[in-house]
Amino acid sequence: MDIVVTISKARYEHNTKVLRDFLEKGGSVFWWFFRKPKDCDIGDRVHFVKNGRIEYSMRIFAIKPYGTEKCELTGKTHTANYFIFMDDLQYHTEIIEARGFQGFRYKWWKDGDENG
16 A cells, blocks of 8 residues: 655655665665554556655565665664555656654555646
């Protein structure tokens, strides 16, 4: 099941750098959680809310329970209960408005639904 997360405004600049690095070098991106989203599995997508709308999504290719991961871009180490690793960046062309929130939600719109 696809999930939705919000990028906080304070992290917009960092997020732009991460995406630029991903597009230039390839590889993967990770996101950390305190609990694993139920029914979320490999092959599902994570949709990202930025600037009041769903901006892009990435495909989940691995889920790792408790551990530590280092961000190659910043050198910062993160410890969490779950890490979700993603690739296959796809920007959304349809406008799906979404207010920011903490944690995660499950995808609530159908593909091609511009009203969310």
